[in-house]
Amino acid sequence: MKTIAVLTSGGDAPGMNAAVRAVVRTACKNGIKVYGVIRGYNGLINGDFIEMDLRSVSDIINRGGTILYSARSVEFATEEGMRKAIRTCQEWGIEGVVVIGGDGSFRGARDLSERGIPCVGIPGTIDNDIACCDYTIGYDTCLNTIMEMVDRLRDTSESHDRCTVVEVMGRRAGYLALNAGIAVGATAILIPEIPFDIEKHVIERMESTQRTGKKHFIIIVAEGVNVDVHELAKEIEARTGVESRSMTLGHVQRGGYATVKDRVMATRMGNYAVKLLMDNIGNRVVAAQKEEVVDYDIFEALNMSKSIDLELYDIAHEVSI
Numbered sequence: 001m002k003t004i005a006v007l008t009s010g011g012d013a014p015g016m017n018a019a020v021r022a023v024v025r026t027a028c029k030n031g032i033k034v035y036g037v038i039r040g041y042n043g044l045i046n047g048d049f050i051e052m053d054l055r056s057v058s059d060i061i062n063r064g065g066t067i068l069y070s071a072r073s074v075e076f077a078t079e080e081g082m083r084k085a086i087r088t089c090q091e092w093g094i095e096g097v098v099v100i101g102g103d104g105s106f107r108g109a110r111d112l113s114e115r116g117i118p119c120v121g122i123p124g125t126i127d128n129d130i131a132c133c134d135y136t137i138g139y140d141t142c143l144n145t146i147m148e149m150v151d152r153l154r155d156t157s158e159s160h161d162r163c164t165v166v167e168v169m170g171r172r173a174g175y176l177a178l179n180a181g182i183a184v185g186a187t188a189i190l191i192p193e194i195p196f197d198i199e200k201h202v203i204e205r206m207e208s209t210q211r212t213g214k215k216h217f218i219i220i221v222a223e224g225v226n227v228d229v230h231e232l233a234k235e236i237e238a239r240t241g242v243e244s245r246s247m248t249l250g251h252v253q254r255g256g257y258a259t260v261k262d263r264v265m266a267t268r269m270g271n272y273a274v275k276l277l278m279d280n281i282g283n284r285v286v287a288a289q290k291e292e293v294v295d296y297d298i299f300e301a302l303n304m305s306k307s308i309d310l311e312l313y314d315i316a317h318e319v320s321i
């Protein structure tokens with residue numbers, strides 16, 4: 001391949017820039033022209049490209065967000081949008097595309113691959129909800145951000161003998177809530193994979209710790225749990241007598257400097273993706289499995305499923321007593 005493109009798509013995630021940098025530098029080093037596509041698949045449709053060189057990715061490894069901007073492109077998911085994107089790729093001589101995003105973005109990459117533009121997906125999403133991967137770029141930074149924020153909330157919660165209910169991201173998966181919940185010593189962790197029961201999962205757990213002298217509580221709730229955290233806090237206060245507050249962490253979870261793990265893995269994955277395209281291998285998803293970087297057929301990857309570690313969930317509650 002002589003010319004490739006790289007784009008970031010879906011929700012932004014810290015570490016995407018490190019992946020873009022690795023893609024661009026690996027391509028340049030190997031004599032491949034590389035275009036940065038602006039605003040995900042929208043840029044691919046409209047030919048919104050920047051030719052990248054070694055220096056266009058200087059000083060970005062430390063930055064959160066994505067210098068290529070990201071988007072959710074409704075048009076790309078239509079037949080007409082897809083056709084336009086393919087025409088644009090052909091006009092610009094783009095022979096392969098590296099797509100950094102979540103599984104929605106991989107579906108787009110699969111469709112493009114099927115129509116003759118080889119794509120390689122790199123998992124970039126804070127949710128860690130991509131089935132073929134143990135880990136996704138941005139997840140580690142996001143966990144650390146949640147931990148830092150909740151540590152701060154804990155200080156004030158402790159000073160006032162309060163219960164603080166914190167909603168974290170994770171619409172379809174509880175990985176962030178479960179691991180962050182363990183890291184902050186939450187009394188209860190509510191995740192979408194476990195049907196919510198306020199009595200069993202919150203009140204009983206709080207009361208059992210109260211009996212041994214605990215006076216302040218952190219409850220972590222994944223966004224995907226069907227509960228309004230503000231109402232939950234009111235109900236907890238009414239039923240336990242403990243003054244309760246609620247907080248939705250929101251978009252603060254997406255930003256910030258990427259952690260070492262996210263920068264290193266993003267660099268490895270970006271390099272790996274370009275090496276695949278250099279060998280004329282497309283239609284793949286780069287994945288992290290037990291710290292190793294591997295790749296899967298994109299169709300196979302999208303059909304895989306992954307389940308939350310229920311043993312970890314049990315351990316979390318066994319030690320928050």
Ligand code: ATP
Binds near residue numbers: 111
């Ligand atoms: P995140 O996990 O952060 O939400 P994501 O990649 O899953 O990231 P989506 O919004 O689901 O985010 O998808 C990103 C883009 O991928 C969509 O805006 C759309 O352009 C494209 N896309 C999603 N699903 C499909 C599909 N079935 N066919 C073609 N394109 C798709």
